[in-house]
Amino acid sequence: MTAVAENKPAYDGKVLDLTGKSGARAFKNTLATVLIVLAFAVAMIPLLWILFTVVSKGYHLLLSADWWSQSQRGITVRRAGGGAYHAIMGTLIMALITAVIAVPIAILGAIYLVEYGKGTRAAKVVSFMIDILTGVPSIVAALFVYAVWITVFGFNRVGFAVSLSLVLLMLPVVLRSTEEMLKLVPDELREASYALGVPKWKTILKVVVPTAFGGIITGVMLGLARVMGETAPLLILVGYSKNINLNPFNGFMGALPTMINQDRTELALPNAADRVWAAALTLILLVLALNLLARLIARFSAIKSK
Amino acid sequence: MAKRIEVSGLNVYYGDFKAVEDVSMTVEPRSVTAFIGPSGCGKSTFLRTLNRMHEVIPGARVEGKVMLDQQDLYGAGIDPVAVRRVVGMVFQRPNPFPTMSIFDNVASGLKLNGVKDRKKLTEVVESSLKGANLWNEVKDRLDKPGAGLSGGQQQRLCIARAIAVEPEVILMDEPCSALDPISTLAIEDLIEKLKDRFTVVIVTHNMQQAARVSDQTAFFNLAATGKPGRLIEMAPTKQIFSNPAEKATEDYITGRFG
Numbered sequence: 001m002t003a004v005a006e007n008k009p010a011y012d013g014k015v016l017d018l019t020g021k022s023g024a025r026a027f028k029n030t031l032a033t034v035l036i037v038l039a040f041a042v043a044m045i046p047l048l049w050i051l052f053t054v055v056s057k058g059y060h061l062l063l064s065a066d067w068w069s070q071s072q073r074g075i076t077v078r079r080a081g082g083g084a085y086h087a088i089m090g091t092l093i094m095a096l097i098t099a100v101i102a103v104p105i106a107i108l109g110a111i112y113l114v115e116y117g118k119g120t121r122a123a124k125v126v127s128f129m130i131d132i133l134t135g136v137p138s139i140v141a142a143l144f145v146y147a148v149w150i151t152v153f154g155f156n157r158v159g160f161a162v163s164l165s166l167v168l169l170m171l172p173v174v175l176r177s178t179e180e181m182l183k184l185v186p187d188e189l190r191e192a193s194y195a196l197g198v199p200k201w202k203t204i205l206k207v208v209v210p211t212a213f214g215g216i217i218t219g220v221m222l223g224l225a226r227v228m229g230e231t232a233p234l235l236i237l238v239g240y241s242k243n244i245n246l247n248p249f250n251g252f253m254g255a256l257p258t259m260i261n262q263d264r265t266e267l268a269l270p271n272a273a274d275r276v277w278a279a280a281l282t283l284i285l286l287v288l289a290l291n292l293l294a295r296l297i298a299r300f301s302a303i304k305s306k
Numbered sequence: 307m308a309k310r311i312e313v314s315g316l317n318v319y320y321g322d323f324k325a326v327e328d329v330s331m332t333v334e335p336r337s338v339t340a341f342i343g344p345s346g347c348g349k350s351t352f353l354r355t356l357n358r359m360h361e362v363i364p365g366a367r368v369e370g371k372v373m374l375d376q377q378d379l380y381g382a383g384i385d386p387v388a389v390r391r392v393v394g395m396v397f398q399r400p401n402p403f404p405t406m407s408i409f410d411n412v413a414s415g416l417k418l419n420g421v422k423d424r425k426k427l428t429e430v431v432e433s434s435l436k437g438a439n440l441w442n443e444v445k446d447r448l449d450k451p452g453a454g455l456s457g458g459q460q461q462r463l464c465i466a467r468a469i470a471v472e473p474e475v476i477l478m479d480e481p482c483s484a485l486d487p488i489s490t491l492a493i494e495d496l497i498e499k500l501k502d503r504f505t506v507v508i509v510t511h512n513m514q515q516a517a518r519v520s521d522q523t524a525f526f527n528l529a530a531t532g533k534p535g536r537l538i539e540m541a542p543t544k545q546i547f548s549n550p551a552e553k554a555t556e557d558y559i560t561g562r563f564g
Contacts (some may be wrong), residue, residue, distance in 0.1 A: 119364060191362060192464070194469055196415035197391030206418050210405040298474040301405075 007239035013016040037110070054284060062285075067278065072242035080274070084282055086244040086254035090159065091286065094255065095228050096122040097163035098170055101214040103220055105167075106174035107209075113175075114182040115204055134172040139166040142233035154257070162255075166227040173226055177219025181187035214298035221294035225287040231257040250269055256283040308505045309375045309392075309474040311356060316370035317534075318351050318360065325351045327534035330368075331524060333475075338497055338506045340516035340543065343526030344558070348535025349509050352526070353477050354509065357436040358386040374474070394473035398480040400460035402452035402467070409448040411463055414534075415471035430470050437454035437503075438466035439496050458489020465496060469504070476500060478508040482515065494519050513559055517547050525555045 061067050070083030111128065117123030145165040149155050170184035185208050193203040202241070234240070240262055259279045263272040311333040318326040333339045341349040354360040355368050372379040379389050395535050402411045411432045421427060431448070437559065442456070442463040452463050454547035461481060468476055477478060478497070482490040497519045500506050503560040510516050524540040539552045550556045 009429050059429065115425070186457065187362075188397060188399060189403060191359065191397065192401045192467075193396075193414075193418065194362060194387075194402070195359060195390055195395035195397075197387055197389075197394075198367065198415070198418040202418050207403055207405075211403070260376075 005053075018234075051284075053238060054277060054281045057274070058279075058281035060232055061274055061278035062281060063238075064180075067282075071244045071273075072259070073244070075242070077263060077272045078269055079205075080271040084254075084256065084259060084275075084279055085110040086242065087256045087259040087279065088282060088286070089246055091228055091254040091257075092256040093246065093282070094159050094163050094166065094253070097160060097248060099220065100166040101163065101226055101304055102170040102223070103174060106171050106223075107178050107216065108227050109171075109175045110178035110182055111209075112205060113179050115208070117199070130172045130175055133168065134176070136168065138169055138230045139232035139236070140166070141165040142236040144168070144238055145233070154252075157236075157238050157252070158250060159238050159253040160246075161234045163248065165233040165237060169230060170227045170248040173223040174219050178212070178220065179220065181215030183206060184215070185211045210301075213301045216293050217297045221290050224290055228287060229257060229283060231261060235261070236256045247291065256280075256286070308503065308544065310335045311505065311507075312371075312373040313356075314371045314373075316352070316355065316368065316372065317354055318348065319365075319367050319369075320363065320480050321365040324534040326355075327536050331537060333505060333507055334522065335505045336347060336501055337352075337521040338501050338508060338519050339522045339524065340520035341509045341524050341526060342511075342513060342516050342558070343535070343538075345511075346527070346531070346535070347526040347528045349388070349524075349526045350479050351535070352481055353507060353509050354395075356475070356477055357395055358389050359395060361386055370383060374549070375481050383427050388539040391471060392473050393475040393477060394468040394471060394475065396461070396464050396468050396478045396481050400457055400464050402455075402460050404451070404453045406452060407449045408444050408455070408463060410450045411452040411522050412466045412470050419471075431466075434466040435463075437469050437499070438462045439492060439499070440466055444553045456489070458485050458492055461485060461489065461493060463495065465493070469500070475505040475507065478506065483511060490515070513547075516544060523547070525550075525552070525558060527554050527558070531562065 022203040034243065056203055064083075066081065066084040067085075068088070069085050070081075070087035071087075075082040096193075109130075113123050115129060118128070142162075144166045145161055145168075149161045149164065151159065155161065189207055189211060193207045194200070196226075197205075234255050234257055236254075238259040241252035241254050242262075245251050245253050256279050260276050260283075263275045263279070266272040312323045313332075314330045314353065314508060316326065316329045329352055340481060341353060343349050349418065351360060356372060356379075360368070368380060370380075374392070378384070379393075403414060406414060409431050412434050413415075413421075416427060418432060432441065432445075435444060440459060443459060444450075444463075452460065461484075465476075465481075465534045482493050485493065495514065499508060501521075508520065520543045522540065523543040523546040525538045525546065526535050527538045528535040539550060539555045540549065546555065547559060550559065556562075
């Protein structure tokens with residue numbers, strides 16, 4: 001040990017500047033930090049403002065049991081009373097039908113793009129079309145379904161037609177998010193499965209999709225949240241009904257966005273205004289509930305590591 | 307339960323690029339064969355042709371013959387899925403299925419191929435984990451996730467998963483390169499034990515490892531970057547490390563290049 005100590009070179013006496021602080025860099029750092037915090041605040045202000053306004057103006061109607069169990073049947077804009085049951089059920093039924101149609105197509109499409117079509121011409125075409133579909137405004141999707149469903153086939157304006165147009169809006173959202181989630185699954189897991197003599201389709205079904213499941217569910221819920229607030233397809237493809245109608249293939253149907261639209265026309269009347277805010281809050285809560293449900297499912301099925 | 311592999315005149319291509327050229331060799335059953343050589347010399351690529359795993363990469367193809375006893379793995383009507391059931395593989399990085407428990411990971415090969423008999427699965431899981439020297443460490447937590455084990459344990463779990471389907475041959479692609487020395491030792495002990503039942507082929511960058519575990523050693527090299535890799539020499543491990551026939555082999559194992 002002593003030999004080592006004796007051989008140790010002496011300090012060279014030079015003190016290095018390790019504080020790393022120079023005036024210009026510190027200033028830039030502060031400036032960037034301030035800008036970022038400001039940008040965050042600017043983004044948060046409208047969100048909090050909206051939430052505060054909607055909650056404060058809408059919450060009291062939600063406290064009554066009638067709101068969750070009654071329709072607006074026979075309630076004129078001037079009168080108070082009634083509920084949003086018809087609109088909540090309409091929104092949920094149409095969203096459910098949309099999901100039942102869109103989710104399998106989107107997930108199978110994403111599996112094709114990631115697992116089978118990678119790099120092929122067909123995959124590039126599909127991918128490009130999905131990009132276009134992402135940019136289609138809801139009113140265009142609605143008019144397209146109107147042209148096919150009502151003009152060509154001669155059906156009536158019903159809830160199912162709304163679901164068809166919402167499928168066009170939900171499909172690209174779910175497909176893209178599922179695609180990203182499948183891409184995140186490491187190839188090593190696929191190879192591990194192949195090395196056990198497991199066929200490709202079973203590898204996808206039992207290894208790849210379960211690994212990506214949490215992310216896929218989140219994508220589905222984001223897609224649902226997106227379509228539940230759409231108004232244009234409702235206005236074009238199904239009339240607003242104040243009565244409870246649970247049949248998506250017959251008659252007009254209530255929905256939360258069109259209920260808001262209905263009472264909005266008489267916003268000067270206090271009872272109508274109350275209903276507008278309450279319906280808006282209900283819609284936000286429905287979307288929130290779906291998101292929480294998605295989180296729960298994702299956590300329940302999460303990749304376990306401990 | 308262990309077959310001889312005879313490779314003759316094998317070329318491997320990725321698209322137009324020839325990655326491995328003209329390899330012929332015989333891998334003896336119930337022995338350990340090590341592939342050594344510098345990075346990019348095609349030893350891993352060649353290993354993956356032995357269970358047709360390279361076909362996972364688009365554009366990859368093979369010329370030549372790989373005989374498993376009497377059968378050509380690249381013959382007409384041969385299904386790569388069926389080939390992989392008899393030629394298993396362990397990878398460089400431990401890759402247990404993250405959604406599955408320890409039990410399900412080991413049973414996955416059987417379960418995904420349709421075995422439902424719980425009693426049989428339990429037996430196979432126990433014998434495979436014992437075969438992979440992992441049973442004592444995990445027997446009380448078989449229902450816990452496989453991803454919660456240490457790196458070395460995960461790799462032994464992957465070996466248990468590979469032997470659970472009772473393959474004839476086990477290919478190992480640098481199975482210890484992501485592990486610490488103690489875990490590496492555990493895997494090496496295990497390889498020694500595996501050769502009683504299986505034909506084992508291992509790719510390694512660690513020449514001491516090749517010297518420790520293998521009976522035969524094959525040295526691969528490439529003339530230059532962009533040129534295909536070739537088999538330079540294959541001989542009993544003792545001979546390769548004491549008296550190699552080729553100058554390139556001697557340079558490599560004495561550390562003069564690579």
